[in-house]
Amino acid sequence: MKNYRSKSFFLIMFLSFTLFTLPVSAIGVDPGLGSASQYGILGATTTVTESTSIVGSLGSGGSTGTATVTGSTDIANAAYNAAFTDFQGAMSHADSQLAEYTRSTLGGDTLTPGVYNFNNAVTMGSSITLQGDGIFIFQIGGELSTAASTQIQLQDGAQACNVYWVADVATIGASSTFVGTLMSKSAITVGADSITYGRMLAQTAVTADAANTQIIVPPACATPDPDPTPDPEPTPEPDPEPTPDPDPTPDPEPTPEPEPTPDPDPTPSPGVTPTPTPTPSPGVTPTPTPSPTDDQPTAPVTNENTASVNVEVNPDGSITIHATLSDDTKGAGTWIFDIGGKMYEVRGTEEITYTAEGVPAGTYRVNVQFIADNNGEKIEVGSTTISVPTVTGGQLPDTATPWYNLLLGGTFLSLIGSAFLLRRRVYE
Amino acid sequence: MNKNSFLTRTLKIAQRLSPGFLILGICLISWASYQIYAQSDPVPVSIEQPQEQPDLIALAPESVDTANATGDPEPETDEILYPVRPTVGENVGNLTLPAINEVLPIIHGTDEDELSRGIGHFAGSVLPGENDNAVLSGHRDTVFRELGQLEITDQLIVETSAGKFTYEIREIKIVPSDDKSIITPTTSAVLTVTTCYPFDFIGSSPDRYILIADLVSSE
Numbered sequence: 001m002k003n004y005r006s007k008s009f010f011l012i013m014f015l016s017f018t019l020f021t022l023p024v025s026a027i028g029v030d031p032g033l034g035s036a037s038q039y040g041i042l043g044a045t046t047t048v049t050e051s052t053s054i055v056g057s058l059g060s061g062g063s064t065g066t067a068t069v070t071g072s073t074d075i076a077n078a079a080y081n082a083a084f085t086d087f088q089g090a091m092s093h094a095d096s097q098l099a100e101y102t103r104s105t106l107g108g109d110t111l112t113p114g115v116y117n118f119n120n121a122v123t124m125g126s127s128i129t130l131q132g133d134g135i136f137i138f139q140i141g142g143e144l145s146t147a148a149s150t151q152i153q154l155q156d157g158a159q160a161c162n163v164y165w166v167a168d169v170a171t172i173g174a175s176s177t178f179v180g181t182l183m184s185k186s187a188i189t190v191g192a193d194s195i196t197y198g199r200m201l202a203q204t205a206v207t208a209d210a211a212n213t214q215i216i217v218p219p220a221c222a223t224p225d226p227d228p229t230p231d232p233e234p235t236p237e238p239d240p241e242p243t244p245d246p247d248p249t250p251d252p253e254p255t256p257e258p259e260p261t262p263d264p265d266p267t268p269s270p271g272v273t274p275t276p277t278p279t280p281s282p283g284v285t286p287t288p289t290p291s292p293t294d295d296q297p298t299a300p301v302t303n304e305n306t307a308s309v310n311v312e313v314n315p316d317g318s319i320t321i322h323a324t325l326s327d328d329t330k331g332a333g334t335w336i337f338d339i340g341g342k343m344y345e346v347r348g349t350e351e352i353t354y355t356a357e358g359v360p361a362g363t364y365r366v367n368v369q370f371i372a373d374n375n376g377e378k379i380e381v382g383s384t385t386i387s388v389p390t391v392t393g394g395q396l397p398d399t400a401t402p403w404y405n406l407l408l409g410g411t412f413l414s415l416i417g418s419a420f421l422l423r424r425r426v427y428e
Numbered sequence: 429m430n431k432n433s434f435l436t437r438t439l440k441i442a443q444r445l446s447p448g449f450l451i452l453g454i455c456l457i458s459w460a461s462y463q464i465y466a467q468s469d470p471v472p473v474s475i476e477q478p479q480e481q482p483d484l485i486a487l488a489p490e491s492v493d494t495a496n497a498t499g500d501p502e503p504e505t506d507e508i509l510y511p512v513r514p515t516v517g518e519n520v521g522n523l524t525l526p527a528i529n530e531v532l533p534i535i536h537g538t539d540e541d542e543l544s545r546g547i548g549h550f551a552g553s554v555l556p557g558e559n560d561n562a563v564l565s566g567h568r569d570t571v572f573r574e575l576g577q578l579e580i581t582d583q584l585i586v587e588t589s590a591g592k593f594t595y596e597i598r599e600i601k602i603v604p605s606d607d608k609s610i611i612t613p614t615t616s617a618v619l620t621v622t623t624c625y626p627f628d629f630i631g632s633s634p635d636r637y638i639l640i641a642d643l644v645s646s647e
Contacts, residue, residue: 317552341512360513362554385508390561391552394611396603396636397538397565399624401467403460404569408630410456417450420443 028115028135030221031094031164033181033199034086035079038071040199040215042080042087043188043206052208056199056217059083065209071217087201091183094137095166107147110155111136113162118142122167124150127357133157136180140167144182148191149316151355152179156347160197161221172196174210190215309368309382317391318357323368323381325350333372338383340364363387467570470546472531473519509557509590517542520549521556521588523564528574534586538565547571550611553620556586557593557646561614568624568637575623575637584619584641595619595641602635610638617643 036042040056048058048067057071059080066073074080099117106118107125113134121142127150130136136158138144144167154160163180170184174191182188184202192210197218200206208215307326313319321337330350337344340360346352367383514520516537524531534556538548543566549555550563566572584595595618602625603610610620618640625637 340510342515361552361560362510362513362558363508364511364513365508387559388554389613390554390563390611392612393608394550394552394563396605396607396610396622397543397548397550398605398632399543399565399567399572399622399636400629400632401463401544401567401569403464404628404630406456406460410453410460412453413449413456414453417446417448417453420446421450424443424446 027100028097028113028137028164029093030135030162031090031097031137032086033090034083036083036087036090036199036201037220038217039083039087039201040069040071040196040217041067041201041206041208042083042199043202043204044084045205047205047207047209049209049211051211052213052215054215054217056215060206067208087183088203090164091166091185091201091203094164094183095139097137097139099139106138107150113158115139121145123147127151127153127355129153129155130158130163130179131155133159134162136163138163138165138167138180140165143167143169143171144184145171146173146176146178148173149175149314151177153177153355154179159221160218163198170202172200307379307381309366309384311366311384311386313386313388314355317359317361317388318355319359319366319386319388321352321354321356321366321368323352323354323370325370325379325381329370329372329379331372331374333370333374336369336371338365338367338369340366359388361388361390464570467544467567468573470533470571472522473533510555510588514549514555516551521586523547524585524587525575525578525582526585527578527582530571530574532566532571534564534588543567553611555590556588556619557590557617557643559615559617561612561618561620562586563611563620563622565622568627568633572621572623573627575621575639576627578639583644584621584639586619591646593617593619593646594644596644597639597641599638599640601638601640603638605634605636607636610636617646619643 036059038057039059040054041048041052042059044061045064046058046060046062047064049065050068052065052067054067054069054071056069057074058067058069059074061076061080061084063073063075072079074083097115100114101116103116103118104120104122106122106128108128110129110131112132113130113136115137117139119141122140122144124144124146126147130152131154133156144165150173152163160179165180165182167182167184169186170182170188172178172182172188172190172194175193176191176195178194178196179198181199181201182196184204186203187205187207188200188202190196190200190206190208190210190213193212194210195214195216197216199217200208200215307329308322308324310322311319312322319339323335332347332349335346335348335352335354337346337354337356339356340362341364342360344354344356346354348354363385365383365385368381370379370381371377372379514536516539518536520534520536522531523534533546534549535542535546536549536551538550542548547564547566550565553563554560556562556564566575568575578597578600580597580600582597584597586593586595605624610622619642621639621641623637624633625635626633627637
């Protein structure tokens, strides 16, 4: 009896232990694309045009049209066959991983690394943010479609090479920014003016013949280093060298220089000698290089003219900030955007494109700062004034209170109550 | 027979509960009346009037510079009236309606939390005084009970941290509650005031009462 009791005790202990360890073991594993990793577009049939630009290779069992490809174009050859087999293996590996999160919708949220399972078709109606260094796997039991002009943003060390999507069939919206390797069990259709930092791999057809479609294959991820601090390239998103501008609409403002004069805040605007900071060395100012400011690590240093801030107001009320550091400041760091008094912090390198949603309407100033990782120096990159218009077609607020309903209900109840009271009295 | 006994039993229970009904009913009436009373006269907030005026002056030519620098000839020369934008739940200022002798606080946001404290400023619209459509909404049965008495050319005065803005009513209309043409951008400074309509309708009302006013002076 005693033996039996201790046995059952251990059994329960063991079972609860496995219960606790199960979710931990469910963290996503890189599915391993093998030779398919060099392909921006891979499919049994592909439809492209010359305005389809691929930074990477194109693999196809039968291609219609020719794309602008920086890598190789493999049509029904041995390389294509090998890549296609590797892709199918990776897709089943990604699709079979145990999900940590089960969801039904996508849009407007910030997600951390993990395996996400959707039992249904998913329409990404608004932009999402992937946050953190790790593998993201999205298993979609139906069609994946992204709405026009949506974006997938990367934050805090999330990398395009670590994002995988598996769907039955997929449609990428026009003018959207998609991130990750999209593996479809059937077809993929890519919308016009869209930009993909990832791959479009489909078992049947890839249709990417809309105007200005760009697919940029991300480089292989840096070593799967478990600790996130010495991250060599935190966001692969802002490397638009092969693409002139992710946004094809003609930019009305020719990049306002940060023009040292109109700086309203009391920070040392013109970058000349009389810095109000207590550092007595006037020799610090002509060199904005970060070395000698050890005693004042957070002292704002105004930069040379090459730094620029450009803010655009999008039709949907969000704003897109494009900021570049001057040539002599490079490397990773934290961008700080002050949008009408509200701070946004984003990890990035010397050039960044950031879209902020839900910014207030009205006229106010966007101020951009950058804190470099290597020395903690705060750089005033620049600022500009924007006017965000009132939303179009806002829903009129509901301005009825429940109090009249309660008054009516209360009256009704008291009437019933007094009616019965009277009746009782009559009976008695 | 059986049915009859069931009926008498129910009646008996109802009779026993009748004092409870009565008490509950009276409680509901007094609670609702108290809420209507308490929310009808929210206390106006004190506004730090523009000591920031020098700041504004300093900012104004600066924003002109920015517009010039961007090579944009369009009137991007809007002053920055509110350098720090309010967050939801924050006081924005006061709305004065001289015609019905009311001064009401304006809260940023139009959820029930904000509307129970005064007039809500629709968060997706610009703030009063700015060169676009600023939208204010209030409960028809508390703060805006007498809004229907306002007439065209009556004044709406908004006082905020950026100054005192006087608007004059240009248009009064009634639209369905799902009308999407009211909250839209405008090219000049406009104040749109909305509430539910009909004013004494019980239940959530099908229409909205809209006042559209143009900025006539700002100081």
